[in-house]
């Protein structure tokens with residue numbers, strides 16, 4: 001099956017043997033009747049398995065060209081499960097531009113458990129190898145990054161991971177499987193905050209993993225069951241429903257963001273635009289190679305770089321809602337320096353490019369004319 005067909009049918013055979021329901025029913029149950037001890041229909045207790053969750057796990061495996069999927073109560077819970085593959089003394093090399101919650105989990109929880117993290121600038125993959133030691137067990141990559149839209153070359157990193165026999169995990173939340181399939185490029189683990197584009201309607205918090213290797217999958221299933229951060233059946237249903245229109249939504253997100261980026265580039269009050277589709281983006285060619293299109297997110301800074309200017313723009317926006325998160329049908333705007341990245345000291349933040357006037361847009365599916373008009377009146 002090709003992608004659009006898989007978004008609708010992938011992994012969804014034999015969903016409802018009871019009544020033939022076209023959508024997988026929400027199996028809101030904790031336990032399952034057995035005819036005699038051990039004689040059950042594949043499900044015993046909903047922490048270890050639930051038919052609705054199972055349907056979502058098969059769907060993400062199908063979309064990512066993986067063999068196994070796991071659904072968790074949040075994106076962070078999915079990352080937490082990956083980190084539980086490690087032991088005290090192990091080392092991780094991670095993208096320095098990292099989702100704030102991932103950074104917090106790494107440094108505030110797992111460093112206390114004796115795992116060491118090196119945060120490395122990965123846009124130039126030549127930087128990575130010198131940080132690898134005999135204790136390095138995992139490379140953690142996010143691309144495109146939040147909020148600067150940096151692009152990291154997954155194929156180049158795969159070669160490094162293979163050479164040193166370390167696991168490569170990719171946070172594919174911003175790209176979605178519609179635009180980028182890290183497993184096809186050689187990654188071992190793909191992670192998603194399904195809260196974003198996969199759910200797509202800002203109504204659910206869910207995390208997903210997809211892997212190809214059976215031994216690795218069994219370890220992760222064990223962690224999922226033993227640690228218990230599973231996604232509930234209702235939430236899995238909502239993500240399954242979201243996935244069915246992923247291809248259409250992403251196509252429109254990509255079209256709209258292109259017009260927004262081009263509008264911003266021409267606006268005299270805008271200083272810089274960060275979007276991998278622009279020819280002057282440092283890794284535009286890598287993005288072109290590993291992504292089908294350039295995603296639905298764009299950031300920009302304004303001339304003079306004043307936080308007060310950013311605040312004025314954000315207050316004046318009418319269709320773009322000032323809110324954290326991304327990937328829903330509605331357009332959102334955020335101010336990374338005071339919202340998602342406020343916990344990073346100003347000096348560190350500015351080294352990453354997150355200046356006080358930076359605004360991040362999650363460009364939604366409204367009419368493009370309305371979105372451009374809204375941006376124009378706010379920035380003017």
Ligand SMILES: *Cc1c(COP(=O)(O)O)cnc(C)c1O
Pocket residue numbers: 074075076077099101102142146171173174192193194195196205206207
């Ligand atoms: C939101 C997000 C996460 C965390 O996912 P939650 O579902 O909020 O726990 C991880 N990575 C990226 C890139 C995200 O945008």
